[in-house]
Amino acid sequence: MTFKSILDEIENNLNKILSDLFLSDVQFSVEPAKPGFGDVSSNIAFLLAKQLKKSPQEIAKMLSEKYSSCRNTLVLKSESHPSGYLNFYANWDNLNQLILSESHLETCGDVDIGNGSTIVVEHTSVNPNKALHIGHVRNIIIGDTISRILQKAKYKVNVLNYIDDSGLQVADIIVGFTHFDYDQEPPNGKKFDHYCGDNVYVKTTEKYEADPGLEDIRKNVLKELEDGDSEIAKFADTITRRVLAGQLETCWNLDVTYDCLNFESQIIRSGLWDKIFEKLKEMKLIEFENEGKNKGCWVIRGEGKEEDKVIVRSNGTATYIAKDIPYAAWKLGLLADPFNYEKYPSEQPNSRILWQTTLDKTNPISKNFTGEKVVTVIDSRQARLQKIITSLMGKFKSTPDAYSHLGYESVTLSSETAKTLGLDTDGKQAQMSGRKGLYVNADSVYDILKEKTKDETKKRHPEMSDSEIDSIAHLVSVGTLRYEMIKQDLDKIITFDLTKSLSLEGDTAPYIQYTYARASRILEKSNRTPTIDVNFSLLKEKHELDLIKNIGLFNLQVRDATNNLSPKVIARYCHDLAVAFNSFYEKSKVLDLNNVDLENARLCLVTSFKIVLEKALSLLGIKAPDKM
RNA sequence: GGGCCCAUAGCUCAGCAUGGAUAGAGUGCCGGACUUCUAAUCCGAUGGUCAAGGGAUCGAAGCCCUUUGGGCCCGCCA
Incomplete structure (x- = not known):
C-alpha cells in the first residue's frame, strides 16, 4: 500500500x-x-x-x-x-516507512483492474507502401504506452498491428513498379520504405492526376490484389513485406514491439467476411435497399439524421468499412479462427516473440491473440466509422463496451516546417499527406534528434567514448520523441515544428532523464549499498515529504491512466516526480553530511525515487541513462 | 445541411470526468545562482474579463443552452 x-x-x-x-x-x-x-x-x-x-x-x-x-x-x-x-x-513517520519500503517491491505501482483478463490493443496499422511519418508516430506511441499501462493494471495484453496490404495505396506503388518501371532497388542505399513512399508513391499518384486514363490500370491492380494466386498479388506481397520490414525497424528503434501482425489480404481470403455477412443478415443489423440512391446495396441504417452506410455495393462487393467488421469480430474472439501462425522472420529487440497470421496449412500452429476487450487506436478522423463498428460489436457481444475506439487528434505541420518541404501555407498549419509528399519521416526526426543530443552530450562529457555517447543520445532521442507525442491530451492537435518541437529543456523527456541521472550519481558516489533499514523520521523537510508523497502516488496514477485510457497522466506524473526531486536536490544535500543516519535516510529516499521513476518511465517506453 | 473535437498567461499546454480553498506548468522576456551530490538544473520577477452571452446552483474555468472563431468527418474511394 x-x-x-x-x-x-x-x-x-x-x-x-x-x-x-x-x-x-x-x-x-x-x-x-x-x-x-x-x-x-x-x-x-x-x-x-x-x-x-x-x-x-x-x-x-x-x-x-x-x-x-x-x-x-x-x-x-x-x-x-x-x-x-x-x-x-x-503522520509522516509511519507514512514514510510505508511508502519507501513499498517502493522497493517489484509490484510497486501495480493496480489490479484487469484481473488477468485479456485485452487487445491494435495500433500502428499503416499502409505498407511508405515510411512512417511523424503523424503515425503519435498513433504508435499512444498505442504502445497504453498497452504498457494496461499491462501494469494486470491485463494480459495482445498487441496487434494490422497490415492493410491489399488496399488502394499498395495498388498505387505496384502500378509504379509494374507500369512506370521503378527499379526495385532504391538508389544510394535508401531505406526501402522511404524509397517507396518518397519516390514511387508520390510520383505515381502525380501521374494519375496528369492522365486520368490510368485509373483503369489502378482498379485492375486493386482487384488482382485480392486474388491470392495472381502474379500481381505475389509481387505485391514481396514489395509490401519489404516496406513492412522498414516500418518495423522504425518502430523497434522507438522501443515499440508487437505480438502479432494481421494481414488484410489474408482476412479477405479467409472467408471471414462471408460468415459475418450472414450473421449481420440474420441479426437484421443490415438491410437490403430496394429503392432510392442505394438501390441494390446492403446498408446499415444511420442513427437520427445520419446517412445510411453502404456495406455491400450493388455489384456484390464489400466496401472499406465492411472489411473492418470481420477483423473487429475476430479480435473479440467472436469468430472461429481461420488462421495459422508463424514467427516473423526477424527478431524484435526485446526478444518478445512476434507472430504473423498465415493461411498456409502445411505446418499448422494455432495461437490466440483475441481479447475479452479490444482497444483500437486510430485517429479521430475515423471516429464515424469506428462508431459504427463499436455499435455493431456491442450487439454481437453481451458486454457493450467490449470494443472501444481510442481516438486522437492528428499531427499537423507548422507553417515554417511546411515551407521547408516546399509548401507555402500562408502562416497556417498544414495537414500532412503521404500522397502529396507533405510529411516529415519518423526516421528523419530521430536522426535530427540524435545528432542534437550527441552534440549536447559531447559538450558535457568530452571524455566519453563514441559508443557511450551514442547510447546516451539514443535513449534521450527516443525519450524526447515519445514524450512529445504523449504529454498532451489526445484531443489536442499537435503542431509539429522541426525546430521548436525538438527542445531538450523544460517539460521534456531529457529533463526527467537528467533528474534520474542526478539521482544515479548520488548513489554512485555514496559507495554504499542502499538499504531500507533506516530511521525514516529523519526525513521531515517539506521538500523531502513532498518527494515521498509523489513517490507514493504512483499506483493511483496508474489507476487513473488505465481507467481513462489516458497516457498523458503517466507523463505528467513522471514530470511531477522529477520536479519534486529537483527541489529536494537543490535544498537537501545527501552526501558528506557528517550525519550517517540522515545520510542513510536520504540515500534511501534517492533510491526509492530512482526505482519508481524508472518504473513510471518504463510505462512510457522511456529509459534513462545513469549519466548524461 | 448533419455530426465530432478544440478555445485558459505573448506562445505551447495542465486543471474540467466527480462544481467548492489562492486557476497551475513549461516556454518567451527581465533579473539572479556553477570552487558545491552534473546548470539538459534551480530561484525570483513579469504575465489571466478561463472565447462571448445567458441559465440552473449557496457556489462555475468546470454542468446546461445559445453565439462566435478554428480544426476534422459525412462516396456504391480506401
Whole structure:
C-alpha cells in the first residue's frame, strides 16, 4: 500500500462517522491536498450542508472533532478550513516507512483492474507502401504506452498491428513498379520504405492526376490484389513485406514491439467476411435497399439524421468499412479462427516473440491473440466509422463496451516546417499527406534528434567514448520523441515544428532523464549499498515529504491512466516526480553530511525515487541513462 | 445541411470526468545562482474579463443552452 493507505484510512473513518450520525450514501472525495492545505482533503462537508442545514464550515468543524477520536495510524490530525474543506495532516513517520519500503517491491505501482483478463490493443496499422511519418508516430506511441499501462493494471495484453496490404495505396506503388518501371532497388542505399513512399508513391499518384486514363490500370491492380494466386498479388506481397520490414525497424528503434501482425489480404481470403455477412443478415443489423440512391446495396441504417452506410455495393462487393467488421469480430474472439501462425522472420529487440497470421496449412500452429476487450487506436478522423463498428460489436457481444475506439487528434505541420518541404501555407498549419509528399519521416526526426543530443552530450562529457555517447543520445532521442507525442491530451492537435518541437529543456523527456541521472550519481558516489533499514523520521523537510508523497502516488496514477485510457497522466506524473526531486536536490544535500543516519535516510529516499521513476518511465517506453 | 473535437498567461499546454480553498506548468522576456551530490538544473520577477452571452446552483474555468472563431468527418474511394 502507498499513499492510498492514508486515503483509505480516512475514508473508512469518515464512513464510520457518517453511519454513527445515521447518514449514508454520501459520495464524498478523499484526495491528496493542494499545496498549503495539509496532506489530504475531503469535500464531505459541502455535500452534507443541505441535508444538515448547516454551513460547510460548521460541519467540517464538527467532523474534525469527531475524527480526533477515530483510530488512526497514518493521520496526525484533522483540521476544518474556513472554506469548508476538511483537511488532514499525515503522520509522516509511519507514512514514510510505508511508502519507501513499498517502493522497493517489484509490484510497486501495480493496480489490479484487469484481473488477468485479456485485452487487445491494435495500433500502428499503416499502409505498407511508405515510411512512417511523424503523424503515425503519435498513433504508435499512444498505442504502445497504453498497452504498457494496461499491462501494469494486470491485463494480459495482445498487441496487434494490422497490415492493410491489399488496399488502394499498395495498388498505387505496384502500378509504379509494374507500369512506370521503378527499379526495385532504391538508389544510394535508401531505406526501402522511404524509397517507396518518397519516390514511387508520390510520383505515381502525380501521374494519375496528369492522365486520368490510368485509373483503369489502378482498379485492375486493386482487384488482382485480392486474388491470392495472381502474379500481381505475389509481387505485391514481396514489395509490401519489404516496406513492412522498414516500418518495423522504425518502430523497434522507438522501443515499440508487437505480438502479432494481421494481414488484410489474408482476412479477405479467409472467408471471414462471408460468415459475418450472414450473421449481420440474420441479426437484421443490415438491410437490403430496394429503392432510392442505394438501390441494390446492403446498408446499415444511420442513427437520427445520419446517412445510411453502404456495406455491400450493388455489384456484390464489400466496401472499406465492411472489411473492418470481420477483423473487429475476430479480435473479440467472436469468430472461429481461420488462421495459422508463424514467427516473423526477424527478431524484435526485446526478444518478445512476434507472430504473423498465415493461411498456409502445411505446418499448422494455432495461437490466440483475441481479447475479452479490444482497444483500437486510430485517429479521430475515423471516429464515424469506428462508431459504427463499436455499435455493431456491442450487439454481437453481451458486454457493450467490449470494443472501444481510442481516438486522437492528428499531427499537423507548422507553417515554417511546411515551407521547408516546399509548401507555402500562408502562416497556417498544414495537414500532412503521404500522397502529396507533405510529411516529415519518423526516421528523419530521430536522426535530427540524435545528432542534437550527441552534440549536447559531447559538450558535457568530452571524455566519453563514441559508443557511450551514442547510447546516451539514443535513449534521450527516443525519450524526447515519445514524450512529445504523449504529454498532451489526445484531443489536442499537435503542431509539429522541426525546430521548436525538438527542445531538450523544460517539460521534456531529457529533463526527467537528467533528474534520474542526478539521482544515479548520488548513489554512485555514496559507495554504499542502499538499504531500507533506516530511521525514516529523519526525513521531515517539506521538500523531502513532498518527494515521498509523489513517490507514493504512483499506483493511483496508474489507476487513473488505465481507467481513462489516458497516457498523458503517466507523463505528467513522471514530470511531477522529477520536479519534486529537483527541489529536494537543490535544498537537501545527501552526501558528506557528517550525519550517517540522515545520510542513510536520504540515500534511501534517492533510491526509492530512482526505482519508481524508472518504473513510471518504463510505462512510457522511456529509459534513462545513469549519466548524461 | 448533419455530426465530432478544440478555445485558459505573448506562445505551447495542465486543471474540467466527480462544481467548492489562492486557476497551475513549461516556454518567451527581465533579473539572479556553477570552487558545491552534473546548470539538459534551480530561484525570483513579469504575465489571466478561463472565447462571448445567458441559465440552473449557496457556489462555475468546470454542468446546461445559445453565439462566435478554428480544426476534422459525412462516396456504391480506401
